[in-house]
Amino acid sequence: MDRVKTGIEGLDKALNGGIPYRNVVLVSGGAGTGKSTLCLQYLVNGAKLYGEKGLYISTEQSREELLKAAEGFGWDLEELERQKLLRIAYFDVVGTDHFLEKIYKQYTDFNPRRVVLDSLTTFTDSLLVSSARDDTAFSMVQVAETVSPIPKTEKIVAKTLLYQLMKKLRLFDATIILTSELLEESKGLSADEISEFICDGVIEMHYLGISGADSRTLRVRKMRYCNHNKSYIPYEMTSQKGIIVHEEESMDVLMK
Ligand SMILES: Nc1ncnc2c1ncn2[C@@H]1O[C@H](COP(=O)(O)OP(=O)(O)OP(=O)(O)O)[C@@H](O)[C@H]1O
Ligand SMILES: [Mg+2]
Incomplete structure (x- = not known):
């Protein structure tokens, strides 16, 4: 099994070498836990350390906001773009039609080995809103006829949208990270409570903000085709190196 290194040393160790090639991994966590970072x-390391092209599809932060965030960590995204190792595609999900086709076009135009979709929550929420508003978006996912007379509950629509997205993403010759918002008290592993089952892997990020300075921990909750560290692992966010994962300090404690 080929591994795709994130270049975040402790995380690669926790994954026994990296993310299995072509896995679709969900990174789930609350506000400010470091999902976008x-x-x-993942993409900056891919470009700089491994010469791999990365595509960042953003539905939340604009291109300028991402450049600014990256600058805080000393990453010059524009330089990587000039080297054709990175592409940032921002989609304002409100009012964007044919979203899946547009994602696919970005992929075929650029042909990246690493793809990020940040965030899945914005993506599904906005499609749910438009599918509730009119039937066009709903028929776009080709379920209107097939599920009738089953009521178009949000869950069914969300599930269908996610399956459609996943089907598209699985065509990519790329290893993919998706992000999802997650409230600390949530019982599921993603905002929609479906993606964790569809994705190949789930990494949860927590920020408790108790007992001292930075109580950040992450956990590889699931990773298909891979043995991995299953404990809570402390991590830091630093201006010098971005996320640093202290795999050697893994904790076998129950936090939920
Ligand atoms: N230059 C920096 N050095 C150290 N830590 C930083 C730096 N810039 C941001 N941070 C930390 O990272 C957090 C933001 O990280 P990030 O945007 O990756 O989180 P996120 O999980 O994507 O958040 P959101 O839910 O808002 O999308 C900030 O709240 C701050 O704690
Ligand atoms: Mg974010």
Whole structure:
């Protein structure tokens, strides 16, 4: 099994070498836990350390916001873009039609080995809103006829949208990270409570903000085709290196 290194040393160790090639991995966590930073670092390391092209599809932060965030960690995204090792594609999900086709076009145009979609929550939420508003978006996912007369509950629509997205992503010759918002008290592993089952892997990120300075921990909750560290692992966010994962300090404690 080929591994795709994130270049975040402790995380690669926790994954026994990296993310299995072509896995679709969900990075799930609350506000400010570092999901977008992890995604950026995955692509920046891919470009700088391994010469691999990365595509960042953003539905939340604009291109300028991402450049600014990256600058705080000393990453010059524009330089990587000039070297054709990185592409940032921002989609304003409100009012964007044919979203899946547009993602696919970005992929075929650029042909990256690493892809990030940040965030899945914005993506599904916005499609749910438009599918509730009119039937066009709903028929776009080709379920209107097939599920009738089953009511178009949000869950069914969300599930269908996610399956459609996943089907598209699985065509990519790339290893993919998706992000999802997650409230600390949530019982599921993603905002929609479906993606964790569809994705090949789930990495949860927590920020408790108790007992001292930085109580950040992450956990590889699931990773298909891979034995991995299953404990809570402390991590830091630093201006010098971005996310640093202290795999050697893994904790076998129950936090939920
Ligand atoms: N230059 C920096 N050095 C150290 N830590 C930083 C730096 N810039 C941001 N941070 C930390 O990272 C957090 C933001 O990280 P990030 O945007 O990756 O989180 P996120 O999980 O994507 O958040 P959101 O839910 O808002 O999308 C900030 O709240 C701050 O704690
Ligand atoms: Mg973010």
